[in-house]
Amino acid sequence: MPSQFPLISVNGVINASVSPLDRGFAYGDGLFETCLYRMGVVPLWEFHRQRLLDACKLLMIPLDTARLETYITDILQQAQHLGVSDGVVKVIVTRGCGGRGYAFPESVSPTICVIFFDALPDDLQHIKLRVCKQRLSNNRVLAGLKHLNRLEQIMARAEWKNDYAEGLMLDDEGGVIEATASNVFMVQDGQLFTPDLSFAGVAGIMRRVIIERLAPALNLAVTVKKIMPVELQRADEMFICNSIRGIVSVAALDGETPTRFSRHEITHSLRDQLAILLRDISSEVD
Numbered sequence: 001m002p003s004q005f006p007l008i009s010v011n012g013v014i015n016a017s018v019s020p021l022d023r024g025f026a027y028g029d030g031l032f033e034t035c036l037y038r039m040g041v042v043p044l045w046e047f048h049r050q051r052l053l054d055a056c057k058l059l060m061i062p063l064d065t066a067r068l069e070t071y072i073t074d075i076l077q078q079a080q081h082l083g084v085s086d087g088v089v090k091v092i093v094t095r096g097c098g099g100r101g102y103a104f105p106e107s108v109s110p111t112i113c114v115i116f117f118d119a120l121p122d123d124l125q126h127i128k129l130r131v132c133k134q135r136l137s138n139n140r141v142l143a144g145l146k147h148l149n150r151l152e153q154i155m156a157r158a159e160w161k162n163d164y165a166e167g168l169m170l171d172d173e174g175g176v177i178e179a180t181a182s183n184v185f186m187v188q189d190g191q192l193f194t195p196d197l198s199f200a201g202v203a204g205i206m207r208r209v210i211i212e213r214l215a216p217a218l219n220l221a222v223t224v225k226k227i228m229p230v231e232l233q234r235a236d237e238m239f240i241c242n243s244i245r246g247i248v249s250v251a252a253l254d255g256e257t258p259t260r261f262s263r264h265e266i267t268h269s270l271r272d273q274l275a276i277l278l279r280d281i282s283s284e285v286d
Contacts, residue, residue: 004082005118009075011111012067022111024094027102028148030111031055033205035089036243036278037116040080042072042089043281044243047205052093055145061095061110068093068112075114088117088244094148124248126264127165129179129240131229131255132156136171136178136200144203153180166240168229168253171200176227179240182248183207184227187237187266192222206241214273220266233259239267247271 010016023029033048042048049065056063072091079087092113098105134156142149156167157180166179176195178184183204185194192215197203215222232238238250238261249267253259 003118005084005087005116007075007078007116009071009114011113012071012074014075014078018094018111018113019097021097021099022094023096023098023105024092024111024148026098028150029059030061030092030094030148031059032090032092032146032148034243035091036120037076037079037087037089038085038120038278039282040085041282042076043278044205044209047208048091048243051146051203051205052091055147056093058141058145059095059147060104061093062108063093063110063112071112071114075116079116079118082118084116084118086118086120088120090115090117092148121245124165124245126249126251127240128163128252128254129166129168129250130160130164131253132159132167132169132180134159134169136169138171138199140199143199143201144197146202156180164254165248168255169201170229174228176229176232177201178204182240182242182245185210185239185241186227186232186235187239187263188231188235190220190266192220192266193227193231193235194222194224195227196224204241205243206246209274209277210241210247210270213277214270217273217277218266218269220270229255230257233257235261236263237261237265237267239264239270246274 033052035042035048094111096109096111136152168179169177171177178201185192211222239247241247247270249264
């Protein structure tokens with residue numbers, strides 16, 4: 001029997017398709033969120049929702065939040081009806097259909113696509129990273145946004161097969177920004193450091209959770225700054241993070257100067273604190 005997953009909703013219609021005239025398809029004119037669905041809830045939804053609303057405002061996409069919430073609720077209810085309580089929810093919002101050319105349509109009717117995947121990725125720890133040749137370009141306006149233009153990450157990911165779990169991406173000046181699908185932290189002398197994303201990169205939800213919730217709970221100072229690769233070589237620990245995989249410790253970074261990380265104590269403490277936070281949020285929703 002073929003799998004019923006992924007479940008796909010386009011503007012509330014199950015198994016509908018996106019028009020070739022959609023500006024998200026034609027130009028990457030839109031945004032997306034990738035959310036953890038765990039024990040029947042999306043525990044970090046309020047963080048995702050706020051980032052999406054802020055980004056839509058910046059890009060002048062008139063998002064109807066009531067429609068958005070309804071479409072997500074409908075597809076999650078269908079997943080629950082099929083007996084699935086863990087998975088991944090992807091929300092895509094585009095400017096909708098338009099004609100030729102880059103100018104905004106006279107009347108904008110956003111497309112809201114919700115996709116539910118019924119499987120979570122395998123838990124990873126003590127992974128190996130490589131430094132990617134593909135660089136991230138600087139753009140102060142779009143920096144931080146999770147927009148649909150991901151060609152730089154796609155080209156970076158094409159640089160390796162399965163010998164690495166992730167790839168570290170630098171900007172045009174050689175500064176550390178992020179991994180292809182994760183944010184980056186290093187630990188030195190009991191403090192956390194993460195790259196400044198003012199000109200490039202995605203301001204990830206898990207990155208925000210670490211800065212605003214987890215680090216304060218453990219009395220850890222966090223500094224956002226420009227980080228060069230040589231600083232990673234001197235770090236005590238390194239980890240990557242995103243909403244789906246959580247916090248993942250790095251054991252090795254392969255680049256011009258291969259670096260090994262044997263300590264993971266603070267990383268493990270952050271993982272434990274994250275587990276507590278997700279459990280507490282899920283209990284509150286229930």
